[in-house]
Amino acid sequence: MIQHRETPDHPPLKLTGVTFGFGRTETAVRSPVLKNVSLMVGSGEVLGILGPNGSGKSTLLKILMRILVPQQGTIEWFGQPPDAFSQADIAQHVAFVPQETQQAFPFTINEMVLMGRYPHHGRTWGLGWEGSHDRAVAMQAMRDLDVAHLGTRLITNVSGGERQRAVIARALAQEPEVLLLDEPTAFLDLHHQLDIARIIRRLNRERGLTVVLVSHDLNLASQYCDRVLLLREGEIVTVGSPEEVIAAASLESVYGCSVLVDQHPQSGRPRVTLPV
């Protein structure tokens, strides 16, 4: 079990010198996807991971969830080494929202969200019916994401925005302290992008949920993140506040094209536009 509550000084997530590659160890270390990445995610912050295609953003997120295990380096969850707990133990504290949920099976949204209670059942054998507490937690998560009225609808029959909200509700049903999101607003129209972004910010402010999100949307990251991290070819280029990182010089060096950076008229945060 993770004893994080007794040790509040430890950051939720800490990576030290992490190198990861696909395939066998020798080839993985020779051509890694992530090179010597060290990173600390503080409690209650919103961290954005930015970078071009193939820079290792999603891989980094999956390592934080222990979906992938790095060949070199160490990861600590709440100050504990990885072999201190099972996958279910991690899932009680860290939740992951994948980039795209392809669902070929007709689960109802109720059933989908209740799946988030899986890590809280001590044993994974048996029918494991969700008790009244589980159902109450799931219900609250569905209310938070405004999908409670869709409970009996099938996940295969709702719109992309509703499906994404249901998946985030499932993550919240895990009752996590840390929420990892991979491209939460990809495939969504403007309205739903704004919806999801506001929900994430609200969960962060009201409940102190720590959020790590991967995004291609520089403006979304600029508006909603406390800190952003710029990746290039598996290495961290810069980490810092949006004002420090989202600047024309660093973006041009990482993305290899010129951009215009000015200020957002409402928030004053950096705003990125492409030149004509």
Next chain:
Amino acid sequence: MDVLTSHSKETGTVETRALPTSAFLARTNPPDGLVATEGRSVQDVIAFSPVKWLGVSGGLGTVAIVTFMVCLGFGTEAISFPQVASLLIQGVIAEGGAQDNTQSIILWQVRVPRVLLAFMVGGSLAAVGASLQALLRNPLADPYVIGISSGAALGAAVAILFGVGLSVFGLSVLPFCAFLGALVSLFIVYRIAVSYRSFSIHTLLLGGVVLNAIFSALILFLTSLADPYKASGMYAWLMGSLTGPDFQTVIVLAVYLVLGVGVLVLQARSLNLLTLGEEAARSLGVEVERVKRVIFAASALLTGSVVAFSGLIGFVGLIVPHAVRLVFGADHRLLLIASGIVGGTFLMVADTVARTLLSPTEIPVGVVTALVGGPIFLYLLVQQRRRIVS
């Protein structure tokens, strides 16, 4: 009003909301982050699913028992339904029934073992089908279609034709060879399924077709080496047949099958999560590798023993879970049990048709299931394609 209609077209959700006006207001003036939920049919609590589970499995179980008794009545010697009931009760009391009554002997020594075998085989195939569909994330998976059954058949054919020592430690070698064959082909199919990162239904089916062709060729090759008497028996067995089991056989098989289906049912919750994909399942706390090994072993055990005793019976594992999912939903805790009962019931009926339609000649039951299941499979395949295109 114009704005409202175009908006409902765009999201396609307004019809579920009790008051479209409030949805419209919520949309034009949303509070920070969250949309107000008043004015919609929001559920208060999530229903407790064991109630549904008990109701559905109890109901289907009753249907299965009635079907069992009806099937017992059919045959060259017709026995009426009340007669079946009274002979069954007498038989249970007198352990095997009166030995001087022809009907009782036919019922207890011929029909009961056979119809029970049909139920167990059908139930196991349907449960394996449902599990493989979850594991491979492919609603068209079936032990027969993707080549697991023919792998098991190859294993069994090797055992039969080379007459490997008939039993080791009192256990028959035949089911063990079939189990190994099923396990190997399951492993190959799984490698094919995961080697493509995208969610491809057709890759898996193509892989299954090729695997089926290879295994069938090997079986035919082995059969051509055998003497003609053995070979004709092999052909009959390959087409799927539930002919002439004795009580002993049925009980031995029942042990394997109850064990295998039990293991699958106990993994039902993990199977639910595996349908989300391995990475998502892992992120929700599933020990994916361990669960996969358990499902592999149980599926191979079930397919192996079923094929060893009854040959190749196709499509039960495909159409039954599909139909059950449409009616009762995708939760594997219910799906596996319900598919088992419905699959068993389906095969009892199919076998009764097979042995009575052209009586006294018997049609192989595999022919009946293929003639029913094949067209349904093609229909589903076309539907899947439509869904992908649209």
